[in-house]
Amino acid sequence: MPRPYVCHGAHYTGHGGGHSGLPGGEGAYLRGRHRPRKAYTFTLLFTTAVREVLYTSVLDLIGKTPLVRTRLSPKEGVTIYAKLEYLNPTGSLKDRIALKMIEDAEARGVLSRDKILVEGSSGNTGIAVAAIGRLKGYKVLIFAPRHAPVEKITLMKVLGAEVRLAESEAEAVRLARELASKDPRYFMLDQFRNPANVAAHYEATAREIWEDLGGRVDCVVVGIGTAGTIMGLARFFKEKKPDIRIVGVSGRGEEIDGLVDPKTGDVPLLEEELIDDLMYVSREDAIKMMIRLAREEGIMAGMSSGATCYAAIQLAREMEEGNIVAICGDSIMRYTSILKDFLA
Ligand SMILES: Cc1ncc(COP(=O)(O)O)c(C=O)c1O
Known part of the structure; x- marks a missing residue:
């Protein structure tokens, strides 16, 4: 076993330098490995900017995932954004x-x-x-x-x-x-019962969305597995903006990988009163949307992302205007073995 990484403080959101244990800019210049020489000189001059791009462990790369504006919305005044959680180091939220x-x-x-x-x-x-x-x-x-x-x-x-x-x-x-x-x-760790699961999303995922959109978020679409993500987001957003619409997405039973049907499964973290709607998406619709995301948007997201984006499109039809955020929990790379059956 290699020497374990020891983490300090609550820097898991990936704000850079959190796990390095390096004080200030010390050692900052050590990691210009992939940088061209010119950029290297630049980094020495601007050490505060440098700290954002220097990492001593992939643990520092967790969170701070990008929010991407898509062209999925069928309504002019409504925009669907995808939160690319598959860009976390191991490929999922x-x-x-x-x-x-x-x-x-x-x-x-x-x-x-x-x-x-x-x-x-x-x-x-x-x-x-x-x-x-x-x-x-x-x-x-x-x-x-x-x-x-x-x-x-x-x-x-x-x-x-x-x-x-x-x-x-x-x-x-x-x-x-x-x-x-x-x-x-x-x-x-028991993700299905552990309040730290919810806390991770309340403290980081929700705040990232809020800050990226400057609070202009009207609807959030989230797959339900343990319900950690949806509960963290719902608690945060309902505090900030009570009229926000929080929509949970699932398949029937376990038909969509990673998602659990809250009506039949055991999801103790779920507080139903914090959710405005529950939408069911079929496995087939989720997989087809996963392929569409890859082809039309270059978003290489997985099956549950297909489900949330599919639901987001239905929701956009019901809205006059506003911003919808769909959580893209993992990567299409996790499903290549099943995709061949869907390629015409
Ligand atoms: C790809 C993917 N998306 C979404 C979820 C749902 O997240 P949560 O467990 O926080 O409800 C899961 C759960 O495993 C998942 O694997």
Whole structure:
């Protein structure tokens, strides 16, 4: 195992330098590796600007994802923006919560390096916990549903996690909980019950959207899995702008990878009163929209992003004017094995 990265403070939002432990501009010039010589000289002169582009660990790259204006809206006065969460280091929004939940448990003194992290995940959290857990010096065991795309299972293994397959995501979570409760060598972050999951999105994801649009956000469309993202965003935005429309998106059952149907699944973090609408999107519509996003917008987002953008287009039809933000949770690269059936 390589030496673990030790993080200081709550810099997980990726504001640069947070995990380096380097004071001020010290060492700033060390990382001009990919920069041309001229830019290198420039960085020495302007060290405050430099700190934004210098990173000593990928943990510093978590969050601060771009918000991109799309051409998806069918209405002239309505704009649909896509928040590209797949640009997080391991390729999904789950980097935010994996780091937050691990650091929160460490800070509370309930997690020590001798533990094995165990989680039940449809894949993205498993990948994030495997990568970030390993960087921090933990061994990782993930229970994942048998139906998870092969890309996700392979990546977890590449990252050194042990992967055990379960019949469904719900079953994967149950097995992880059972192991953690019986065997003290294991520690479960438990994304489905952990308030740090919501906090990660309240403190960072929501604020980023708010700041990028200068508060001019009218509707936010979010996939529901653990409900951590939608709850974090809903709490933040309802405080700032009570008339904002918060829309949750899911498929029936577990038909859209990463999303859980809150009517049939167990989603304890979800507070339904904070959500204005729940929209269902079929797996087929989500996949077709994923392909359209890639082809028409160059947005290489995944299946749940197909679902949120599909729902955003329906919502745009109902609005006179305003800005809609659709969360694009992961990357199309996670689904290449299933896409061949949809290519005409
Ligand atoms: C790609 C993707 N988008 C969205 C979500 C939903 O996020 P949350 O678990 O915060 O509800 C998930 C959950 O796993 C996901 O994998």
